[in-house]
Amino acid sequence: MKNYVSASVLSADMLELKNEIKKLEQSNIDMLHFDVMDGIFVDNITFGLPVLRQVRAATDMTLDVHLMITDPLKYIDNFADFGADIISFHIESESDTMSVIKAIKAKRIKASIAIRPATPAESVYEFLPFVDMILVMTVEPGFGGQSFIPETLDKVRAVRERIRELGLEVDVEVDGGINSDTAAAVRAAGANVLVSGSFLFGAQDMAAASESLRKDISC
Helix, strand or coil: CCCEEEEEHHHCCHHHHHHHHHHHHHCCCCEEEEEEEECCCCCCECCCHHHHHHHHHHCCCEEEEEEECCCHHHHHHHHHHCCCCEEEEECCCCCCHHHHHHHHHHCCCEEEEEECCCCCHHHHHHHHHHCCEEEEECCCCCCCCCCCCCCHHHHHHHHHHHHHHHCCCCEEEEECCCCCCCHHHHHHHCCCEEEECHHHHCCCCHHHHHHHHCCCCCC
16 A cells, blocks of 8 residues: 655644645645644643634645544534544544444545554454544554554554455554654554654654655555
8 A cells, every 4th residue: 555644733833834834745745634632532632623724725735633532423524624634533532433434424534543552453343344544543642742652563463454354445544653763663564654743843854754754665
């Protein structure tokens, strides 16, 4: 499968967000990863619908929206209408998983299930035929700049292997501590969508940093 890089806006300079987005476009980055946190599901609050609307108006990039919120089903229509191209929601949330998938698909955008580091890979297996992507968190969700958790590689491998067994075309995304040192390991494990924040936004050459993450290998 093709490899993609999704830049986490959580690490961007929010006062210069429009310029930061232009830098992403010029660096041939595939997606903009938009983390939504409600202060309940995770111990942090980030940005919501008004910011997403402004981001959508500023770019044609794929908007990869990650909902770290307690009741994602309540907000699917709004996030889709405000510009999301992909919506990831957590299987650990209070919403019924299949109901959220159906709500996302009804908006004709891509559906993705996210899982925390402690959540078993098997929890998503029954839903694989109905989604476009699985997001395996490689750090605890809630804050940027954390160190990669090596044990999550086993989960990436397990999800990718199950996808192969079922003969499906489902992307596997990883988020957390992704840089030039960890990228090769997650790609080898089967991830083909790599979310990176501080590594990309802190790089002197963002395009080169992105390319170090997006090397075509067989998944």
